[in-house]
Amino acid sequence: MEYAFSDRIKNMTGNAIRDIFKLLARPEVISFAGGMPAADALPAEQIREIASQVLKDDPTGILQYGATEAYAPLRQSAAQFVKDAAKVNCSPEDLFIISGGQQGLDLACKAFLNKGDRVLVERPTYLAALQIMATYEAEVHSVNMDEEGMLLDELEEKLKIYSPKLIYTIPNFQNPTGRTASLERRRKYLELAEKYNAVIIEDDPYGLLRYEGEAVPSIKSMDTVGRVIYVTSFSKVISPGLRVGAAVAAPTLLRKMIIGKQATDVHTNSLSQAIIDKFLRLGYMPEQLAKSNKIHSERMNKMQEMIKQYFPSNVKYTRPSGGLFIWAELREDINTLDVLQKSTQRDVAFIPGSHFFAEGDGLNTMRLNFSNSSFERIEKGIKILAETIAEF
Amino acid sequence: MEYAFSDRIKNMTGNAIRDIFKLLARPEVISFAGGMPAADALPAEQIREIASQVLKDDPTGILQYGATEAYAPLRQSAAQFVKDAAKVNCSPEDLFIISGGQQGLDLACKAFLNKGDRVLVERPTYLAALQIMATYEAEVHSVNMDEEGMLLDELEEKLKIYSPKLIYTIPNFQNPTGRTASLERRRKYLELAEKYNAVIIEDDPYGLLRYEGEAVPSIKSMDTVGRVIYVTSFSKVISPGLRVGAAVAAPTLLRKMIIGKQATDVHTNSLSQAIIDKFLRLGYMPEQLAKSNKIHSERMNKMQEMIKQYFPSNVKYTRPSGGLFIWAELREDINTLDVLQKSTQRDVAFIPGSHFFAEGDGLNTMRLNFSNSSFERIEKGIKILAETIAEF
Structure with missing residues (x-):
């Protein structure tokens, strides 16, 4: 049947990042697309112990409304x-x-x-x-x-x-x-x-x-x-x-x-x-931050190094003091939506920058996430991206 | 400062039930107000074991986006x-x-x-x-x-x-x-x-x-x-x-x-x-349902019995075959908002029925929840409510 959707939703096609996530669920894909923190920095064992403890200490407080x-x-x-x-x-x-x-x-x-x-x-x-x-x-x-x-x-x-x-x-x-x-x-x-x-x-x-x-x-x-x-x-x-x-x-x-x-x-x-x-x-935060910031900063440095080594020299890119993202601007006539289409064929993903512009421009820009990829994948992925960009 | 709130929210005063919840956080209050399942039916120990297991089996799947x-x-x-x-x-x-x-x-x-x-x-x-x-x-x-x-x-x-x-x-x-x-x-x-x-x-x-x-x-x-x-x-x-x-x-x-x-x-x-x-x-559902339905139905029966025994005979009320609520209609000239004001002074709460009417009428109605109160509290609470109603 035909639905009479609301104005707010009828033309909305979904969040580009979340849709790219789904496409790229295959483990062989090198994804610089999301904003995920490092998986190896997540305090899984601490959370497991705490979950068990809090469910013992306050089951009703947690399980009721x-x-x-x-x-x-x-x-x-x-x-x-x-x-x-x-x-x-x-x-x-x-x-x-x-x-x-x-x-x-x-x-x-x-x-x-x-x-x-x-x-x-x-x-x-x-x-x-x-x-x-x-x-x-x-x-x-x-x-x-x-x-x-x-x-x-x-x-x-x-x-x-x-x-x-x-x-x-x-x-x-x-x-x-x-x-x-x-x-x-x-x-x-x-x-x-x-x-x-x-x-x-x-x-x-x-x-x-x-x-x-x-x-x-x-x-x-x-x-x-x-x-x-x-x-x-x-x-x-x-x-x-x-x-x-x-x-x-x-x-x-x-x-x-x-x-x-x-x-x-x-x-x-x-x-x-x-x-x-x-x-x-329990005071776990300082140690957790130290651990995760160390992993993230090493990966950022690695990606900076790889971009410097492999990307065409006319690409401009940021060097942030923290966070999860590097922002790159390619030659003005390159559309990163086209770059993405080619790079995903070689199993490398990122987010085309135009998604971040209220007016939908910024076609030659891209967002790169470094935090959730190993050194090896950063090296391999940036190399493939550089080769893909060079084709334009 | 003065805020220019949206039309949707500027005159909204909040959900009556959730506000009553907060007022009645004191343990001595007998609350027939919420829609909480029986606390003693919550499978706390099973959830504790499962939480520990799933965080061991799939930590990244659970802790990442x-x-x-x-x-x-x-x-x-x-x-x-x-x-x-x-x-x-x-x-x-x-x-x-x-x-x-x-x-x-x-x-x-x-x-x-x-x-x-x-x-x-x-x-x-x-x-x-x-x-x-x-x-x-x-x-x-x-x-x-x-x-x-x-x-x-x-x-x-x-x-x-x-x-x-x-x-x-x-x-x-x-x-x-x-x-x-x-x-x-x-x-x-x-x-x-x-x-x-x-x-x-x-x-x-x-x-x-x-x-x-x-x-x-x-x-x-x-x-x-x-x-x-x-x-x-x-x-x-x-x-x-x-x-x-x-x-x-x-x-x-x-x-x-x-x-x-x-x-x-x-x-x-x-x-x-x-x-x-x-x-x-793990197939825990049938046993969990049997346990919780037994507790809830016993409490419903108890509340039915107490209403029959204590409420004025001109109060009409439902006898549902399940769920969490009994619905009562008092004499037409009684406003249950006034009843609530008096009953909370004696530490008994319910939800005045008018909150459930799109047009704000139904002033003489009330919703009673039985699932999260012991037999003792049901007896004591219904008795107090009956006495309060009788004052009108």
Whole structure:
């Protein structure tokens, strides 16, 4: 039968990354496509022990329905975690637990966006954020960046023209470019948001994945009036499969996001919440971060080295200080969708950059993930990619 | 600061049940408010052993990102489960895994509803469904019921007048009334949906919680054209806290719901999915159902007995053949919101029925849950409730 789908969904064809994932499930495929942390960095044995422990200590608390806000112990330990990690002055009442960081973006958009409302995003930006905004039928405009973040003149101009309700930014090791916004830019984002009355969504899944240099204070840490929604995730440093993140905002605003969550998944699964809580309380985080950052940074260096050695010299690429991604720009007449088609025939995958542009341009760009491939696969994969690019 | 919230959320004050939950967290409170299965029926020890096993057998599959559709083994075992439980001819491709049954309603509404679109629901109906429909800014109309389900003349009349996109029904042990739709009504729902081109959402979280009589075939089992979205849940028979359910629909329609899910929580948490999968494959379900149905039916009988003994004789109440709820109608001039205010002062809670009416009436009704209270608490709580009601 023919279905009368909603406007928000009828023309939507799905998230390119998640569809590439499925195509590339064969083990022989070398995938630089996803944003997966290193499989060998996942603390499987610790999680196994903790799961058994928490199910012994609090079976009913974990297996029965829980509060939408959080599994209570995690609300406390996560608030302490955010305080330490992002220097946000955060009490348990300022935070709630979400089913992965991405749900924070969804709930923030749900709380603010009517059909046709405007949002400003970075250019390029996280493709799932663009997909979420499309489901709320928002009008999305993007702001160009340099190595220090969004260009301030352009940001102000677009704030003036479009009066957006939201500004969406990933200040640390941005997805897809790997760039980190400077302290000065972050201050200015907040000033401009104040001047033009926009709310900032500060998406920070990668902040702790720093391989060199000093952490830059979060925008939320400078927010005194409740203008920033800060979203973080345990996916990249403990486990993506557990689906646990946290969102921090002023209580009035948080309440609306919690109401939005009541209507979607009731509450985040309690077993994963209890595991993350125990992991934090046992003090496993510093060692886990040291281990995973070591693996990731070695792989990033390896990929940098291989790109330098094999890619055509006219390819420009970033060297991030952390995170999971390298961003490359090829010769202007090359379309990376065509490159992908050829490289997948040789079992190598990446994400064509155009998926990260609100306006669908950036055809000559690509995002490369290094974190979940061995040195051997990085070497082999980059070599094949270089050969494929050279054919254009 | 003042926030410019979206229309969908600005006047929404939250789900009454979930808010009552929080108020009543004190252990001395006797709560007939929630829809929790018996805590002593939860298979905690089995889940503990399984969690440990699956994290040993497939740590990467569980801890890394997974496919939006499902943790692959569960997609298969859940399809078999639905086939057995609801007699739906269901292959793994016709089903996907959701973060609890309620997410199925959210994703179905997301796939179909534009602002102002019409939905028909039962009168009364599940309050979270009403809340979800409000977040999609739908126009909701309700159809009166008798003991066999929705009144067919009224259903047809409202289909004709309103041309709704969706009909939402809970045919087994309905929430809140406990009623089960007859086979004849189910056939007619499908015929009428066909005639007036509506999609049926068949919400079935309670179907296996039958304490007497024979199962009635699901509407989905009679659907040959893809007109029904069937939603089920593992919450009531294994564990609500794990947040796992399943939705069955025609592939074209399923695809849109999966795209909707990509944009909310990426995928359902894999550890819970792996636990449910193993639980099903180990064949624990029949024994678990027998155990939980025994506990629940004894408690239902106890509550029936206590109501009969203590409630004023002019109170009408249902005697369901399964599920989790008894529905009571008090004298017409009594407002159960006032009754609740008084009963909570004596530490007894229930849900006032008006929350389940799309039009906000039904002021003299109440929903009573029996499954998660001991005999002693049922006796004490019903006695206090009876005394409270008698004061009006």
